[in-house]
Amino acid sequence: MDDSLLFQMLHMEMAHALCAEQEKGLGALEGVGFRVGQGLSERLTKETPSFKDELDVLKFLCKDLWITVFKKQVDNLRTNHQGTYMLQDNNFLLLSQLSNGKQYLEEAPKFLAFTCGLVKGALSNLGFDSTVTAEVPVMPSRFPPMPYRI
Amino acid sequence: LLKILALASSSELFTLTYGALVTQLCKDYENDEDVNKQLDKMGYNIGVRLIEDFLARSNVGRCHDFRETADVIAKVAFKMYLGITPSITNWSPAGDEFSLILENNPLVDFVELPDNHSSLIYSNLLCGVLRGALEMVQMAVDVKFVQDTLKGDGVTEIRMKFVKRIEDNLPAGEE
Numbered sequence: 001m002d003d004s005l006l007f008q009m010l011h012m013e014m015a016h017a018l019c020a021e022q023e024k025g026l027g028a029l030e031g032v033g034f035r036v037g038q039g040l041s042e043r044l045t046k047e048t049p050s051f052k053d054e055l056d057v058l059k060f061l062c063k064d065l066w067i068t069v070f071k072k073q074v075d076n077l078r079t080n081h082q083g084t085y086m087l088q089d090n091n092f093l094l095l096s097q098l099s100n101g102k103q104y105l106e107e108a109p110k111f112l113a114f115t116c117g118l119v120k121g122a123l124s125n126l127g128f129d130s131t132v133t134a135e136v137p138v139m140p141s142r143f144p145p146m147p148y149r150i
Numbered sequence: 151l152l153k154i155l156a157l158a159s160s161s162e163l164f165t166l167t168y169g170a171l172v173t174q175l176c177k178d179y180e181n182d183e184d185v186n187k188q189l190d191k192m193g194y195n196i197g198v199r200l201i202e203d204f205l206a207r208s209n210v211g212r213c214h215d216f217r218e219t220a221d222v223i224a225k226v227a228f229k230m231y232l233g234i235t236p237s238i239t240n241w242s243p244a245g246d247e248f249s250l251i252l253e254n255n256p257l258v259d260f261v262e263l264p265d266n267h268s269s270l271i272y273s274n275l276l277c278g279v280l281r282g283a284l285e286m287v288q289m290a291v292d293v294k295f296v297q298d299t300l301k302g303d304g305v306t307e308i309r310m311k312f313v314k315r316i317e318d319n320l321p322a323g324e325e
Contacts, residue, residue, distance in 0.1 A: 006231050007164045013192040014171055028174055035170040069163055
């Protein structure tokens with residue numbers, strides 16, 4: 001059974017539908033991601049012992065959560081040791097269907113909002129408030145969201 | 151072990167995402183009918199693209215009649231994408247209409263409909279997917295839910311009716 005493709009297609013439709021209807025589409029999309037992030041982190045942590053520290057939580061995010069949603073681990077995790085982390089995914093699933101090149105760069109936020117919400121939702125469920133932003137320096141598919149812990 | 155855990159819950163990802171989407175749509179639209187319409191439209195768009203992947207991977211050939219189509223939908227397509235095999239029943243005498251019975255519908259795990267959304271067809275996306283996918287193989291069909299466990303029925307039943315063969319090879323434009 002392959003629901004990853006189904007998920008990808010649903011995500012793409014969601015991005016189009018929610019952003020076409022309204023100005024606040026990105027926020028709505030992020031909200032959807034947030035709820036999914038909360039639900040997923042709850043389910044994924046059911047069997048795991050509680051986390052020791054922040055780094056543990058981040059590891060969970062980069063491994064378990066990322067594999068569940070995007071079928072791979074985060075490629076690179078960096079921190080400034082002041083609560084800012086940068087996750088980098090060099091082959092981001094939800095952008096892999098888009099063509100290379102600058103042409104679609106401005107469309108990218110539509111396809112990242114869900115994930116920003118997802119990360120935020122997961123972190124909030126584990127007790128961290130965060131702001132998450134994403135940027136795509138080069139197509140295809142760099143994905144560095146930066147959660148700031150507050 | 152971690153990997154297995156992650157895999158198991160990856161099937162929940164779709165269910166959760168779908169649930170969050172429906173919740174959002176219910177907020178955005180004033181009435182349930184509009185939500186149903188939107189879900190059907192999104193499903194249609196998914197169906198027209200999903201069929202390619204399906205044909206490429208499933209290796210099924212051309213179906214000779216509607217009965218064969220029904221078999222492929224239930225035993226191959228549903229199995230491949232949702233991991234369930236609905237049973238096929240209630241053929242109309244003319245053989246142009248049948249029902250798919252879903253013992254359990256993975257989309258509605260963890261779902262309960264609140265009272266004020268009694269006309270919401272929660273899984274309407276599925277109808278759109280089936281309609282869109284079949285249209286791409288030149289078959290116009292009517293698809294609708296007639297029973298839904300969310301509404302207190304014992305099973306979920308999807309009724310499919312063959313409308314016509316689409317003769318011209320031009321696919322209808324995406325909505």
